Amino acid sequence: MLYLSRQTNGGFNMNFTQFNKNGGVEGFCLIKTVDRKMTAKGVPYLDLTLADPDGEINAKLWDYKEELHGEFSANDLIKVRGTVQPFNDSQQLRIERIRKVTEADGVRIEDFVPSAGFSGEAMFDELMKAALSFKDSELKALVTELLNEYKEKLLYWPAAFRLHHAIRGGLLYHTLSILRMAQGVADIYPFIDRDLLFAGVMLHDIAKTEEFDVAQTGIASGYTTDGNLVGHLVRGAMAVDRCGKKLGISENTLMLVEHMIISHHGEPEFGAAVRPMFLEAEILSSLDTLDAKIYEIEQACRAVEPGEFTPRQWALDNRKLYNHDRNHADFKAELIK
Structure with missing residues (x-):
């Protein structure tokens, strides 16, 4: 060489x-x-x-x-x-x-672009496994149908144009990360409706597959017209409504899932149509924000030497961040065992 x-x-x-x-x-x-x-x-x-x-x-x-x-x-x-x-x-x-x-x-795209630490197929299978374990038959049917409908894009789609998880496979990586956190929260608080929470997690960003222009590399080059005019929150709720009516899902179930999707950005100033109005919607919104911040902070700190501050991060309230270098492990979420 x-x-x-x-x-x-x-x-x-x-x-x-x-x-x-x-x-x-x-x-x-x-x-x-x-x-x-x-x-x-x-x-x-x-x-x-x-x-x-x-x-x-x-x-x-x-x-x-x-x-x-x-x-x-x-x-x-x-x-x-x-x-x-x-x-x-x-x-x-x-x-x-x-x-x-x-x-x-025999060349792998993943070797040439920033990519999730797991294959799209492996992450998709983990989501499908969780959906198939639902006790609620309506939520099981709805989630598995939509995951299969969007599977081709989900396998390599990024979660963002810029900022958090803007990498090949980033959408599944972000979704599975939130699912793992949601499973932990539901174990601690058994009164949470697990199936509803996990359904909202798995579907909350599914319409990002229509929001970005993405090459086969899995890297977004910008927003589609639909992404600018409609956005993934509204488009995701529309997908749930469309698919749910085809499957004969009850109006109440669809309403709850749609609310979780259109409220998961938390505040209207961040794009939410409404603020979360029930527990599972609030948990989804909070975990979505937490996972994004974990990724952004780690990425920013990794780019500077130990003991140094990052430039101000406008997506994180214009804060400077400090690399304390106490943890030398590579950044990789433990999502699949």
Whole structure:
């Protein structure tokens, strides 16, 4: 392996295979940015930023012809071959061959983008296992039907465009994290309606699958028109109503679940249609906020050295946070045993 490394002014590493002694390399990477430009002579070329888990490099595809080379976008996973050359005290890849990754390559997207610590299939199975254990037949039917309906997207969808769990598989990771906390709370307070609480947890963000524009990488690039105009709280309640009526679920059951969805942001200023009005709705809202804050605080503190403060975090009341470094464990929730 050749690690292309710039040791001055910041440095980076790219994990490519060297195939000759003249800087010829090839490997798999992700397109972070791509722009079509023109040379001074009017010849089109692509200016790209390529990245893998070790770093990134600027790349150029000169004399670009779409019909020959293909069309490329940000977040495409590609195989590339070219020559590494010095450029402005750095290194640049002059691309000779480029194509999108195929299944035959055996390359995992999770190795190239920030991802949940568990596979989408494993997290989905945990949710389904919990739903199938419900004693309430209506909630069991409703939750399993909607989980299966949205399964394809749920397996890789992020929980956010930015901020908490904005990673591949982040939506299931966030949902399963809240479910585990809810199970603990319900064990302590046995008078809680477990099935209702867990149903609200599993469905509260399910319509985020319609809120973001997401590539196959599982990273959101922005909000959809529906996400801007309707949003996942209202769209989620609509999905519950639609599915529930198809299954013949009682109006009272649907009303309770819909209330949990439209109130889980807690306050109208944060997007809630109403404030939570019964215990299970309040628990869902509180655990949703807690899980988001745990993730955001850990991510922010991990980005600074021990004993240092983070920049102000606008999503956390514009607070600075302190990395005390008393716990050296990797950030990973114990969700699946």
